[in-house]
Amino acid sequence: MARAADRPLRADAQRNRDKILAAAVRVFTEEGLDAHFERIAKEAGVGSGTLYRNFPTREALIEAAYRNEVARLCDAVPGLLATLPPDEALRAWTRRFIDYATAKLGMAEALRAVVAAGANPYGESREMIQAALSSLLEAGTTAGVFRSDIRPTDMFAALAGVALTSARPEQRGQAERLLDLTVDGLKHLVPRTPER
Incomplete structure (x- = not known):
């Protein structure tokens, strides 16, 4: 039985993940390590819960x-x-x-x-x-x-x-x-x- 982490993401979930990653690069590039998750979520156009569900730690993101x-x-x-x-x-x-x-x-x-x-x-x-x-x-x-x-x-x-x-x-x-x-x-x- 495949684990949830091994299954492909739904199209909308993959789009959210891609938007989060692109926003994270922009924000970490501008603000460095002090970048806030809330700003990244806002830049990506997703809620903080979506960001934390995908990336529970700063290091993971x-x-x-x-x-x-x-x-x-x-x-x-x-x-x-x-x-x-x-x-x-x-x-x-x-x-x-x-x-x-x-x-x-x-x-x-x-x-x-x-x-x-x-x-x-x-x-x-x-x-x-x-x-x-x-x-x-x-x-x-x-x-x-x-x-x-x-x-x-x-x-x-x-x-x-x-x-x-x-x-x-x-x-x-x-x-x-x-x-x-x-x-x-x-x-x-x-x-x-x-x-x-």
């Missing part, structure tokens, strides 16, 4: 919000590859990565509190992001637009560097330029024919 951000980032890859050429899909995804990094930076204090309480909100996030990058890079290599010598770990390191130096909202222009530079550096260049 913070961890779920962070993991949801990682999942949303990684789950975007198939849709991007289905609608855009590989280089444009990667570029669009890198913008989402910076959005994720900005939210993570804003939630840093809250995430540290979760880690201090003994949880690991980062478990599997690196592997998920590298798998997403692997799909994007493979599509570009197969299409002949990306170099074949760049690994997902290389791209992750480059994106992490951009995020470390330019993830604050006021640095978005610099982040965009660095992302352009990074994606352009992946492109497979046709050797120029020497002039005679």
Whole structure:
């Protein structure tokens, strides 16, 4: 017999959960660890009881919000590859990565509190992001637009560097330029024919 926690949520319950997680990211990013559950519930358009039923502790909400951000980032890859050429899909995804990094930076204090309480909100996030990058890079290599010598770990390191130096909202222009530079550096260049 399936436990209640193992059963899929009803559509309306899933929508409420998604709204709570999105609101939690916004509020924890703005207010840090001092964010009130009541404000998160109001931002999500749900009652406090709905919030507490889904997330009985602050740590559970913070961890779920962070993991949801990682999942949303990684789950975007198939849709991007289905609608855009590989280089444009990667570029669009890198913008989402910076959005994720900005939210993570804003939630840093809250995430540290979760880690201090003994949880690991980062478990599997690196592997998920590298798998997403692997799909994007493979599509570009197969299409002949990306170099074949760049690994997902290389791209992750480059994106992490951009995020470390330019993830604050006021640095978005610099982040965009660095992302352009990074994606352009992946492109497979046709050797120029020497002039005679």
